[in-house]
Amino acid sequence: MSVRGTLRALPTLLRVGVSEAVAYRAEMLVWVLGTTMPFISMALWTAVARYEPVGRYDSHEFVRYFLATFVVRQMTGAYAAWQINFEVRQGTLAMRLLRPISPLWSYAAENLGTFPLRLFLVVPLTLFSVSTLGTRSVPGTAWGWGFFLLALVGGWLITFLVNVFVGSLSLYIESSNRIMDLWFAFFLVCSGYLYPVELFPPVLRGLLDWLPFRYQIGLPVELMTNAHGFTEALGLLGRQWLWVALLLGLSILSWKRGLKRFAAYGG
């Protein structure tokens, strides 16, 4: 399908995604409740910092950080890998392939469709953070906002593209869910989701700058809480989008080559 055709179909796809999210709202609520880990981290770290600050983080700073983490996690979530795995195994991927538009677009639209619902949680929480902890809970400058939004988009793209890449591996092996679990474990440890990346020992911190995980959660959170100056933020954003480009190439390649092997068994 042509580029113009794809662009014309996108709004409809997104609308379908939103309706689907609304239809399964109970399920979504369970998913959201399952991402309460930032609050547990918050309880833990404020307890650690109660008597003396850790690095530049005192109790307040930790609360701010983990509220931002929750917000960013909501806005950068994707679950396409599980969808792809399921549909490859059930053979229902064939249905998607019959449509004149790449399934990748419809996965993206479905994953993005949950956004409006998530905003109902994200916006009040952000407002709460600003009202109790001050305006430093959101970017303070115009470029700060621009960078933050860019980092959110980048973070989502990395998450989604990794999902597509790992999901497409299920076209080569029976199921790639376990690989996704492995990725997820790395993600938890390295992304800044459980604790700010800064708190890592210095040796590892340099390594984290070059791995994709930090750019899924850590960078948007840091930009939301004004942790970096202009040049530093620009450098980190550059690395994030380098990962986006790399993963875009990798995931599309493996998806296209994998599809040639797809035989719709089980269907």
Added chain:
Amino acid sequence: MFRRYMRLLRVRLRASSLLAMQYQADFLLDGLISVFWMASALVPLFVVFQNAQRQIEGWSFGESLLVIGWFTLLQGILEGAINPSLQGVVEHIRKGTLDFVLLKPADAQFLVSTENFLPWRALNLVAALIIFGYGFHLIGRAPSLPGVAISLVLLGTSVLLLYSLWILTVCAAFYVVKVDNLTYLFSSIFDAARWPASVFRGVLAFVFTFVIPLSVMTTFPAEALLGRLPWTALVWAILGSLLFAFFSRRMWLHSIGRYTSASS
């Protein structure tokens, strides 16, 4: 009666082991992943205690390791023995095949609870023992014998609590049909149990003590090993877990009574 159920359990354990061996690549990968998960569970602890002198709410590094050890052990039981079977129930409910289970001449709760095991998770037991050993090495003394005995009793109550909570979650599956992610919700909440309970304050402290008694599951046994668990806490843990078990059993019977096959 009891012997019959024991034999049934043995048969099912063997079946799961054979099933697990059948997909060898998965089997190996499963093992690797459990090792990796256990290692990753330790990372936050090292980050917290980078400054070795630090204590959180009166817990030193070595003492917190004991909590993590219990967490690892219970996680192994949860993911190896409880999760896989009960995920099966959810599947049964959705596909309508629960009818076949209900028709069998044995207790339905027993049947669904023993349907599938992941033998690899037994590795968690080894890991837990290593963590205990290292923890006590850091503390600089060995656990007292009564401490060990009490913590073993508490292991029983913890498993009972965990299992009852799971049964309650599954009962929810009878009312809300699409619940594959309840597993996910449950394990992400269980994650809080890896920290000493005194970390949590206010609402969280209340929830984790009375509603979802996570602190009872891992902090109590760790305190018992350290020999500083008050007797009243032990009594409460036993009474509480029995109460939870009774309640979850009633809920299960109630839900099964209400169950109308999905296919009809």
